[in-house]
Amino acid sequence: MQTYAIFNPDGVAIAFYNSVINKNVPENAVEITEEDYKLYLSPIKHVRDNDTERPVQYVEAKPEIKQDDFVVFNTGWHKFWRWDNYTYYNYYPGLGPEAADWLVKKKVKGVAGTWGATDSPLWHYPLSGQMPWLDKEYRKETGKDPDKEYPEYEPCHRILMKNGIVTIENAGGDIDQITGQRCTIAAFPFRCEMADGGFVRLVAIIEN
Numbered sequence: 001m002q003t004y005a006i007f008n009p010d011g012v013a014i015a016f017y018n019s020v021i022n023k024n025v026p027e028n029a030v031e032i033t034e035e036d037y038k039l040y041l042s043p044i045k046h047v048r049d050n051d052t053e054r055p056v057q058y059v060e061a062k063p064e065i066k067q068d069d070f071v072v073f074n075t076g077w078h079k080f081w082r083w084d085n086y087t088y089y090n091y092y093p094g095l096g097p098e099a100a101d102w103l104v105k106k107k108v109k110g111v112a113g114t115w116g117a118t119d120s121p122l123w124h125y126p127l128s129g130q131m132p133w134l135d136k137e138y139r140k141e142t143g144k145d146p147d148k149e150y151p152e153y154e155p156c157h158r159i160l161m162k163n164g165i166v167t168i169e170n171a172g173g174d175i176d177q178i179t180g181q182r183c184t185i186a187a188f189p190f191r192c193e194m195a196d197g198g199f200v201r202l203v204a205i206i207e208n
Helices: 034-044 055-060 085-090 097-105 132-142 155-161
Strands: 003-007 013-018 030-032 070-073 110-113 166-168 184-189 200-205
Touching: 055 097, 097 155, 155 166
Parallel strands: 070 110, 110 166
Antiparallel strands: 003 013, 003 030, 184 200
């Protein structure tokens, strides 16, 4: 099994691939060792001001985010799915309240993402009870108390859903093929009863 990474111009690893899970590894991906993988992953853990938690870069999104859009975030984290589930569920770049408020003001219709949950992992108060391993790791690496830094449980779920904005988690599949394009989004749910959520098949329809 080979591991590959894609680096930005500053030399920061921004995506990872596995030869077993990812059959089509991009040509610009560089093979790295398992030790390198852990080393490159370290700087992107526990970053509060990540690209999705705060809406700084949303205003520059291409195409522009408009009213009634269904916004799909491609964080690159779907590359970890079924390969490195610990990384996938503990370090994914999720939303924070500031980002959710911004999306509400834009009056978007829905939000989906290649993340383990809509809210960033640290927004699961109290972290010591919900994810004690992550609580210990955060305190050790940052010296901060996550319950003070992130004092709510999944605030983005509340903010978005109370404003009628549907959310979809664990997006992936062929998402890289339509990233940056406008398309029609359809979500076909599995049949279920008396549930507040469930599985869907998320589909992008492109008009030629």
